[in-house]
Amino acid sequence: MITIDASGMHYKDLNKLIREGIGRGIKKFFLENVNGQYYIGDGIKGDDIVININGVPGNDLGVFMDGPTIVVNGNAQDNVGNTMNAGKILIKGDAGDVVGYGMRGGRIYILGNAGYRVGIHMKGYDEQLPVIIIGGKVGSFFAEYMAGGVIVLLGLNDTDDTCSDYFATGMHGGVIYLRKKIDFSKYSKEVDLYEADDKDTAFLKKYLLEYADNFNIAFEDIMDKSFYKIVPSSARPYAHLYTSA
Amino acid sequence: MLKLKNKFSIERDISGCGLCGIINAKRVKITGSNIKKAISVEHDRGNGLGGGFAVYGNYRDYAELYAFHIMYDNLSAKSSVEEYLKNNFVIEKEETIPTSKTSKIIEHPYLHRYFMKPKSDRQDKLFHDLGDDDFVVQSVMLINENYDGAYVFSSGKNMGAFKGVGYPEDIADFYKLDEVEGYMWTAHNRFPTNTPGWWGGAHPFTLLDWSIVHNGEISSYGINKRYLEMYKYNLSLKTDTEVITYIFDLLIRKHGLSIELATLVLAAPFYQNIDKMDNEKKELLTALRQIYGSALLNGPFAIVFGYSGGMVAMNDRIKLRPLVAATMGDFTYVASEEAAIRAICPSPDLVWSPKAGEPVIVKFEELVPQKGRVIGL
Numbered sequence: 001m002i003t004i005d006a007s008g009m010h011y012k013d014l015n016k017l018i019r020e021g022i023g024r025g026i027k028k029f030f031l032e033n034v035n036g037q038y039y040i041g042d043g044i045k046g047d048d049i050v051i052n053i054n055g056v057p058g059n060d061l062g063v064f065m066d067g068p069t070i071v072v073n074g075n076a077q078d079n080v081g082n083t084m085n086a087g088k089i090l091i092k093g094d095a096g097d098v099v100g101y102g103m104r105g106g107r108i109y110i111l112g113n114a115g116y117r118v119g120i121h122m123k124g125y126d127e128q129l130p131v132i133i134i135g136g137k138v139g140s141f142f143a144e145y146m147a148g149g150v151i152v153l154l155g156l157n158d159t160d161d162t163c164s165d166y167f168a169t170g171m172h173g174g175v176i177y178l179r180k181k182i183d184f185s186k187y188s189k190e191v192d193l194y195e196a197d198d199k200d201t202a203f204l205k206k207y208l209l210e211y212a213d214n215f216n217i218a219f220e221d222i223m224d225k226s227f228y229k230i231v232p233s234s235a236r237p238y239a240h241l242y243t244s245a
Numbered sequence: 246m247l248k249l250k251n252k253f254s255i256e257r258d259i260s261g262c263g264l265c266g267i268i269n270a271k272r273v274k275i276t277g278s279n280i281k282k283a284i285s286v287e288h289d290r291g292n293g294l295g296g297g298f299a300v301y302g303n304y305r306d307y308a309e310l311y312a313f314h315i316m317y318d319n320l321s322a323k324s325s326v327e328e329y330l331k332n333n334f335v336i337e338k339e340e341t342i343p344t345s346k347t348s349k350i351i352e353h354p355y356l357h358r359y360f361m362k363p364k365s366d367r368q369d370k371l372f373h374d375l376g377d378d379d380f381v382v383q384s385v386m387l388i389n390e391n392y393d394g395a396y397v398f399s400s401g402k403n404m405g406a407f408k409g410v411g412y413p414e415d416i417a418d419f420y421k422l423d424e425v426e427g428y429m430w431t432a433h434n435r436f437p438t439n440t441p442g443w444w445g446g447a448h449p450f451t452l453l454d455w456s457i458v459h460n461g462e463i464s465s466y467g468i469n470k471r472y473l474e475m476y477k478y479n480l481s482l483k484t485d486t487e488v489i490t491y492i493f494d495l496l497i498r499k500h501g502l503s504i505e506l507a508t509l510v511l512a513a514p515f516y517q518n519i520d521k522m523d524n525e526k527k528e529l530l531t532a533l534r535q536i537y538g539s540a541l542l543n544g545p546f547a548i549v550f551g552y553s554g555g556m557v558a559m560n561d562r563i564k565l566r567p568l569v570a571a572t573m574g575d576f577t578y579v580a581s582e583e584a585a586i587r588a589i590c591p592s593p594d595l596v597w598s599p600k601a602g603e604p605v606i607v608k609f610e611e612l613v614p615q616k617g618r619v620i621g622l
Contacts, residue, residue, distance in 0.1 A: 011289075036286045036584025056584045075596065077582055078567055096583075096598065097567060115598050116564045139564065140601065164600075165518075166563075 002026050007033035011058060015042055022049060031055070036077070041065050047087070059096075062089045065106070078115070081108045084130070090214055097139070103130040103149065107207070110134045111215045117141040124148030124174060133211050140164040146232075147173040152204065154222060155180040167191075168230060172237050176230040177204060179222070187230075190237045196227035261436030262460035263287030264448075266549040266579040267589075268429040268556040268607050273575065274302055277422025277430065279589050283578070284432040285414040286585040290460075294442025295435025296416035297408025299399075299449040299456035299551050300427035307360040308403040310337055311381050311453075316354040316444055318394030323355060326388055326395045332368065333384065334361040342407075343421055350411045350419040354444055358405075378453055378498065385452060386479040396445040396482075401454035402553070408433075408447035416447075428609075429556055431549045433458035440484045450482070450490045453498070454553040459486040460581060461546030461566045472539035489548060492540050497552075504557060504606060510537040512562050512602035549579055555608035564601035571596040577607045 002021050006014050014037050018029060027048050034040070034055030041051055041062045049068035056077065062070050063082040075093035083102045090109050097115035100108050105128040113136035120141065122130055130149035135156045142163050143151055153176065155162030162180050169188045177196060184193065196204070204227060212219035265283045269275070280298065304312050313330075317323040330336060342356040363380045375383065385397045399406035404427075407420040413434045417423070433448035439462065440446060449456040463469065463485035470480045470488060476499070478491040489511070496507040510533055519530045534541070545565030550557040558579035560568050569583045571593035578586040583596060599605050 035587055036582055038289065056587055058582065058584060075583055077584065094596075094598075096569075097564065116601070139598075141563070 001028040001030070003030040003032060005032050006037060006055070007035070009037065011037040011039055015039060018044065018051065022046060028052070039063055041068060041070050044068050062087070065089075075112070081106070081132075084108070085128075092215065094136070095134075099134075100130065100132045100151075103132070104128055105130050107210075108132045109211050109214055110136075111217075112136045113138065115139045117144055119146055119149070119151045120144045122146050122149045122151070122174065124150075131207055133207065135215070137162040138164070141166045141169065143168045143171050143174075143176055145170040145172070146176075149174045150177070150203075150207075151175075152177045152207070153179065156217075156222070168232075170237060171230075171232045172235050173232060178228045178230065179225050181228055190233055191230050192233050194229045194231070196229045200227065200229055261290045261292070262438075263290030263434040263581045263585070264458045264460050264547065264549050264579075265432040265581070265585050266430065266458075266551070266556055266558055266577075268577050268609075269575050270555075270577070270607060270610050271575045272302060272428040272609055274426040274428050275430075277417055277425045277427075280430040280432045281414050281417040281422060283580060283585040283589045284417075284434055285412075286588045287434050287581055288412060288414070290581060291412060291434035291436045292442075293412050294410055294437050295408070295433070295447035296411050296413030297406060297433050297435075297447040297449055297458070298413070298417060298420075298422060299404065299406050299431045299451060299458070300422070300425055301404040301429040301454075301551060301553070302427040303405055303425050304360070304403045307338065310360040310362055311377075311400055311402055312405055313359040313361065313397055314342060314399035314405055314407075315357050315359070315388070316396050316398060317357065318354055320355070322392060322394035323357065326392050329384075329388065329392070330359060330361065333364055333380075334359070334367075335364055336361040344419050345421050348419040349415040350409060353409055353419070358399075382452060382494070383477075386477070386481075389481045390479045398445060399451050401451060401456075404451075404454055404456070404551070404553070406449050406451045406456060408449065409444050410442055410447060429551055431456060431458050431551050431556070433460075437484075438462055443483075445482055446484045448486060449551075450484075450486050452490050452494050454551075455490050455493050455497075456551040457486055457490045457493070457548055459489060459546060459548045461548075461561065462544045463488060463542055463546065464544030465542055468539050469542070489542065489550070492542075493550060493552070496537070496540065504552075504554070504608075505604075506533065508557060508559055508604040508606070509533055510540050511542045512559060512604075513537075513541050514602065515562065547581065555606065557604050557606050558599065559604035560599060560601050562602040568599055569596065570599055570605045577605070579605060 029051040031053045036058040038058040039060045040057045043064040045066045047067040051070045053072045060079045065087045066085040067087045069088045072091045076095045078096035079098045081100045084106045086105045088107045094112035095110045095114045099114045099118045102121045114134045116139035133152040168191045337360045339359045448458040466485040473491050496502045546561045547566035547568040567581045571578045571586045572595045573593045
């Protein structure tokens with residue numbers, strides 16, 4: 001275990017300390033007074049590594065990360081989990097724009113809201129199954145060009161719409177689960193809405209139990225509604241954009 | 246040093262830029278050390294090719310005069326511009342802008358400031374009867390276009406722009422902004438994308454009391470430029486941001502639009518959203534789009550716009566650049582990154598990300614005399 005006071009520290013120095021620590025066999029990191037340092041946990045490996053962050057981490061938190069767990073005790077900025085491969089990022093506050101860009105594995109759990117373009121270009125293959133769960137609401141371009149993986153939008157605290165314009169535009173793979181039914185006119189024409197079945201519920205239960213446990217909230221409160229499922233209508237929505245069928 | 250009126254080659258580079266703004270609605274003044282600390286958190290968003298600040302409320306002793314900040318390549322440029330100024334303005338005070346010799350900014354132009362008002366018997370009165378503001382705008386355009394090696398980078402009342410080539414925290418030290426006080430500040434850290442990094446090209450861009458700092462790229466620059474040229478604005482600074490300042494000047498000062506309507510011109514709602522509005526709103530927004538189609542800004546942007554009445558921060562219509570806002574008492578903060586705000590305000594009352602195209606507008610509370618004393622509304 002190691003505690004690092006990151007106040008005034010440049011991201012290069014902070015990431016160097018983390019990498020050196022992992023090299024020495026340290027498993028738990030407590031980063032204090034973090035404020036805006038980019039790329040924390042950039043490309044690090046090791047399923048048993050845990051990084052606990054107090055303060056606001058900078059953009060590209062956990063970029064290319066491959067196994068470790070990052071816990072943020074407040075808000076995070078943009079590009080959380082950019083191209084992440086494995087591991088887990090927990091955010092107890094809000095996250096910024098472009099969460100999980102091109103994410104290809106691992107989990108991002110957000111207790112609060114997330115910004116625009118959550119899960120853009122997210123993808124999955126075989127056992128690689130990236131999962132993003134958002135407790136609050138999200139901005140426009142949610143799941144844009146989504147190609148794989150799972151995004152769960154809970155809308156726990158908001159009475160307003162939980163999402164906005166250009167919902168799932170260009171989505172051609174993966175699954176979105178919604179705890180609240182939304183205004184169908186906002187959906188893209190490229191997705192279909194179903195009520196979640198038992199198989200879906202079983203899948204959700206596995207992840208939402210962990211989510212509830214991680215954030216110390218009641219699992220029953222999350223599961224008090226039936227979920228909706230959104231899947232793409234076509235695996236290749238733009239196959240004939242430039243050519244005739 | 247890059248010459249102020251050089252012919253630059255246009256190169257492309259990847260984008261970045263960072264911005265910050267602080268306003269106290271009750272006009273409580275703070276020093277430049279605050280915004281310097283905030284923008285320095287966004288150091289890596291720039292590359293040292295441009296940093297700058299706008300401050301409001303800093304020239305209280307000359308509040309009724311136009312404060313011209315002018316940069317000169319050489320002393321002959323200075324003397325020819327000063328000849329123009331002396332013929333057309335009453336200059337109450339002029340001095341070198343105070344700078345620090347120990348800062349990291351080593352190469353810089355001559356930086357001079359003038360507190361003045363247009364002469365009532367100036368020569369142009371023979372041809373037309375321009376108001377003072379219009380004459381100042383015309384003078385700024387004239388100097389920036391026609392006087393080689395001279396560039397007016399600030400021309401408002403009781404406000405000033407301080408900018409140059411360097412990182413913003415170094416520019417702040419260079420202009421000794423720790424000693425300057427104001428009730429509104431904006432700051433910019435530049436990563437030039439399409440145009441060169443030169444002293445005049447650093448943000449903010451100002452005209453009269455308007456100031457703009459901008460992160461992004463105005464892809465509608467061509468149509469905006471041609472539109473503004475019809476109204477005699479000269480676009481001579483080789484950067485897209487300039488158009489935003491002049492559009493605000495045209496819409497608000499010349500055409501009398503409110504701040505709110507002006508923001509709806511710059512980031513107009515999409516027609517598909519206008520179609521869903523009630524009739525009155527639909528009619529208004531359709532009219533704005535039809536009349537001011539050429540003033541619409543396209544492309545990714547986040548801007549902070551300062552004026553004598555307050556501050557506006559806004560994004561493009563699909564949020565392609567970051568913007569975070571926070572409040573703490575009478576202070577409102579905006580920045581490209583939350584961390585910049587937290588650096589000077591660790592626990593704000595409220596932190597939020599404004600929606601795409603939805604402006605954050607903060608106006609100063611008007612002070613009205615009541616029962617012999619001045620109180621805030």
